[in-house]
Amino acid sequence: MSDNAIEPVIDVKNLVTYYGPRKILDDVDFVVNPGEIRVIMGGSGSGKSTLMRHLLGLHRPRAGHVQVLGKNINKMDPKQGMSFSREIGVSFQGGALFTSMSVGDNVALPLREHFDLDENTIRIMTRLKLEVVNLGGFQDLMPSQLSGGMIKRTALARAIVMDPKLLFFDEPSAGLDPVVSAELDELILKLRDAMRMSIVVVTHELDSAFKIADKITVLDQGSVLMTGTVDEVKASSNERIQDLLNRRPRHQEVDVDEYLTRLTGIGED
Amino acid sequence: MSLNPVHRLVSHLGRSSLEIIEEIGYIGSLMVESFFFLIFGPRRGQPVRWHHILYQMRQIGADAIPIVALLSLVIGLSLAINGIAQLKAFGAESAIVLGVALGVTREFGPLITGIVVAGRTASALAARLGSMVVSQEIDALRVIGVEPVRYLAAPPLIAAIVVLPCLCLVADFFAILGGGLFSSGPLDMTLYSYFHASLEALEPWDVMQGLIKGLVFGVLIVLIGVGTGFSVTGGAEGVGRATTRAVVMSICAILITDMIFSFFLNR
Known part of the structure; x- marks a missing residue:
């Protein structure tokens, strides 16, 4: 570990964001330290994917400050943007593989775009990363020929092909069977230990979250309910967190007037 | 709160005008950005790749040759059929050579090319x-550090600029061939001398006019196709809607610019 390990890889302050008139994130603070595996957990619509998109610079926040790897992500010039994209890797929820390219070309794309390497080097680096995710020998298949788990693993291979400092992983286990998703969890742990990456995982799978997380941030309706270790989260007395942990349905208070307005449309403007 | 019908009409008009202006602005910025990356991209690590352009040239141009040729031939034939029937009344059948040659190079060649490419490329x-x-x-491209406009919009745009005028020439040739196939009999000419007469009748400017039109159509088609593609929302249904919209809009744009061009180029 380096001496100035105290400087966080992600530092988000007072992030506020809207989707149209709807507030998605409300005054979110989010700090991740180097070498940490951080899980962002929350129900559907809690804003966890939106938070990740802000960390990647895909959205501009309405207010607040997003600093990733020491740079203000919304104030980067194109050159900084290029070097930033070399230092992060992202595995999207559906894989987001380029359907017109083979598995090998998908994984090689970042190398081809960022470096002037000869094809042999690119091929070897690509196959190495495919071996890491247990997809050795699959480089010539097209994405349409892959199973769900293989798509996720290919996306992971593409995300780590440039040995990023920071890896984002959106819903690694969504739609996968328990065995495959357990394998992916192992892989995430292995990546951190072998390559010293900091990893941010967005998930709503409890088992997976508890297995891999150093710390968990629980989001609910756009705000951070708590950030803590697995044990702290499990021991939390917060009702919403316990609902999430124990798979309890939400018990929302019904505002009678509002309910009638929604049903009848009278009184709306 | 309910608006009265006039109020609603005006607000609808205003809103859709704004949308159209916004769209034109967006499409214009796509074009500027594409050229920016073509010229300055290599210095910023965002080069427009030649093999992407060549691939698009094949898709937009080479693959469209058969259908463009066939349709042009048909148009040439029907121009000749109609023309000769009408001109017979004046005993001026021989004017069909000039009529077909001018009509095809200035108007029908680029139009056919444009409409075929709109159907094929804008939708694709x-x-x-x-x-x-x-x-x-x-999103994945952006995160990898690849500008989507450079990677996905610039290659087809540049390809279309190169390829559409060539397609227009193909269309011109086959349409005149169609005209010749029908009228060489009634005019008592060989096909060769029909072509010869057509070339005699044409000024370089006539052909150039068509090629310029074709080029502009190509730019419009690609920008509308790319623009609607990038602005898709709402899943598979959105993709379907965008595809239809791209074809309809680019055909409208082609016909309107064709009219404007014809007006100004013939002053």
């Missing part, structure tokens, strides 16, 4: 980019 671009938006592939 909108569908491909639209589904890339839906499946987060565009």
